Amino acid sequence: xxxxxxxxxxxxxxxxxxxxxxxxxxxxxxxxxxxxxxxxxxxxxxxxxxxxxxxxxxxxxxxxxxxxxxxxxxxxxxxxxxxxxxxxxxxxxxxxxxxxxxxxxxxxxxxx
Amino acid sequence: xxxxxxxxxxxxxxxxxxxxxxxxxxxxxxxxxxxxxxxxxxxxxxxxxxxxxxxxxxxxxxxxxxxxxxxxxxxxxxxxxxxxxxxxxxxxxxxxxxxxxxxxxxxxxxxxxxxx
Numbered sequence: 420x421x422x423x424x425x426x427x428x429x430x431x432x433x434x435x436x437x438x439x440x441x442x443x444x445x446x447x448x449x450x451x452x453x454x455x456x457x458x459x460x461x462x463x464x465x466x467x468x469x470x471x472x473x474x475x476x477x478x479x480x481x482x483x484x485x486x487x488x489x490x491x492x493x494x495x496x497x498x499x500x501x502x503x504x505x506x507x508x509x510x511x512x513x514x515x516x517x518x519x520x521x522x523x524x525x526x527x528x529x530x531x
Numbered sequence: 532x533x534x535x536x537x538x539x540x541x542x543x544x545x546x547x548x549x550x551x552x553x554x555x556x557x558x559x560x561x562x563x564x565x566x567x568x569x570x571x572x573x574x575x576x577x578x579x580x581x582x583x584x585x586x587x588x589x590x591x592x593x594x595x596x597x598x599x600x601x602x603x604x605x606x607x608x609x610x611x612x613x614x615x616x617x618x619x620x621x622x623x624x625x626x627x628x629x630x631x632x633x634x635x636x637x638x639x640x641x642x643x644x645x646x647x
Contacts, residue, residue: 455635462535462638463574506573510634519634519640521566521574 421446421509424498428526431501437494439525441507444488449511452483453519454492456503463506463521466492533557537622544612544646552607552642554622563605567591567618568631568641574621580605581627586600612646616643621644 424442431437443452453468467474467481469490474481480493494501506524556563564579566589576589577581580599594616596608605624609616620643623636 500616
């Protein structure tokens, strides 16, 4: 699996958009970008994933650069409840058994 | 639809005791797995299963056993608890081999284990 690099921490004002970057310069053609988050003491929660097109769902938007070497998760109107650790993971789209590796992630603090 | 249910939520053990953490899912997912998370750390894969009767080791399997007799259940057994096994344990499940859905994991709420 391609290695990902994320900032250790970020702050965001409540109500503003939170833009969380992820670098994955060694991504291969069949690898997807997945985003999860973990709110304190809870199990990780799936947010969104994509291959090369931008994706949007009820939680967030995912913007993947044309060369696919980086991506940005966008929370359009961050709330205090979005304070969490956000994990960017790159993985092929089939389950080979030995699944996702969660690294350090980005600790997002949404402030009032 | 309960998703992934883990029991117990909290457990305190003495060194050398054994216990089983239970995990059940009602989504008919083929894939189930156990992770542990130590304070301030990411998640590490302990064991996983791709279907009933099939299990395999993850990154940190020592000291743990698993079995998968049904699609729904995937218990994690601690054979002889050690203080190093103090951690939060998460069970997760997903479909297997579906296009772009294989890595959409559903996690349980976690089981916090303390070994004295």
